[in-house]
Amino acid sequence: MKIKRLVFRELFQRNSQLISSLAAVSLGIAVMVAIQSTTHYSEKAVAGELDALGANILLLAKDATVQDYYSADFQQSEIPESYVSVLTSSGIQGLDNLSPKYSLPVEVGERTFTLTGILPRNEFKSKALWQGALGVFEKPQNCGIVANIPGITDAAKVQVRKRVIEDLAPDAMLVGADVSRSLGISEGDSLTVLGKRFVAEATLPITGTVDDGRMFAHLHTVQKLAGKDSVLHSIEIVGCCSAISTGLIQQINKLLPDAKVVTISQIVTTQIRANTVMKRISIIMLVVILVVGGASIANYMFANVYERRREIGIYMSMGANSPWILKLFLLKALIIGLAGGVFGYIIGSALAVILGPRIAGVPVLPLPMYALYSVVISTVIAFIASSIPAFSATNVDPSLIMKEE
């Protein structure tokens, strides 16, 4: 008779103990899976929201200030355009998007606005707030990726993509909401700036940022109007929030020592805080599971060893050695761990799918990867909790078998 069969036969002899032990570890895993699944989708939703905030790092000339950046008053504070290629070829992880800019004050209709030169594709990637009006552009990868939230169908994405503006011609411009309102400009209208005639490719939606008071043309067009070549006023960077917290800024500083690197602290802080809170909750839950699930299994196994002392003695009298006895109990722990992991994953995923939308306000789907985590964690807990009882089983006094029951 194989030991596996023996373990299975014994497993169902003490159903109530088995069920309570299995329930403890399953529910522990279930809570973790439910929280993790909800957190996963919640984080994605938060990431999507945070994307709307745009760039979180600014690269300026050493003598420029953030005030200069917002007022587009850079005077002679310029940085080489080659910084863009230096950054992109540096291999630094966490640089999701770079938006180089050159800004000029311009007078149109007796009012002063800012004409900002942009590289359209880069700019569109970092401006989530523009996307509703201009279409969805390719998004940054990894942590900056758009959340794949159930409910937003692929069909909807395709529909939006049809409105993509991919580039700006030399005579095309995007007009901020305030500029559009002040000058009465609509899509397709033309206007003359610094002696050059532009066509308004699109009017931008109200963003509540400095963009509302700006006009945007191709970077190289604006540089040419300014009589400048290959210089910038700023590079807006969408940095991956986890990379920022692990030294992205320092790496950029090291790479470009002649530039000033400024983080938009509120955005970064919000991003990091959102992730940190979620991670802390998960760690707390993991500790709770380890303690409650482990204690329950340990208690069950101790009781099991105690009840089976005579049986262990019999096996010893028939030639069972310590490794065989250990295997007998650890195999049982393995089965409880595997079953606890599977049940916990199923229950946890069901809880997340049902309660996630109500509690966190995000739709949640089961995450298959968590099945693996659940089984591994549950099995490790079961093994650790069972190890001491299993070792104690190998020290059972065999003289028990001689005593009358």
Next chain:
Amino acid sequence: MLKATEISRIFKRKHGTVKALDSVSLEINKGEFVGIVGPSGSGKSTLLLALGGMSHPDQGIVHWNDQSIYSWDVTTRSKWRGTSVGFVFQSFNLVPYLTVFENVSVGLSLAKNGVADEKSIDAILDEVDLSSRKDHVPSELSIGQQQRVALARALVKKPQLILADEPTGNLDPDTGNEVMDIIKRQHANGTTVVMITHDPNMAAMAQRTVRIVEGRIAS
């Protein structure tokens, strides 16, 4: 074949120590049938466990074919017990959730590194007249049948030595005789038997009787 030399076994208890065996020496020859008698608490079971390699004496040596079994490592001793020794107990000690067939199968697979030959199991069940009950669990058997299962479990691996602790102690005389018939058949086939008993009739079936009193051999 089996020789105990000056073995002592001392147990520590709350109110002092108990000397269960006190310099016991005993030699059992191959194929011999030895009965061990004595009052309760005299050390008979402790002696049986020591002879079977399950209770390390505090003093003295137990030899099996001139080899000291307690000088072997635990794995070697377990293996020897699995292949060469068959234990039979007064309270049968069957595994309650296993069928008759499975109870016997565990004994064989432990002796044969996990391999249990079904033919051997069927043969021994046939010998103890339990073939028709092989799918029953112990609670569905009579007391006598349970002891026959315990015997089958000990005998299926064809041990050289049977160590029996009052195998008929819980049985009525007729059933006890049935069990003793099986043990005698094994002895007749060359198996060495050491049997503890309180029953003078059963003791009379042994070729030699050793009496133990207060941990010492009295006669």
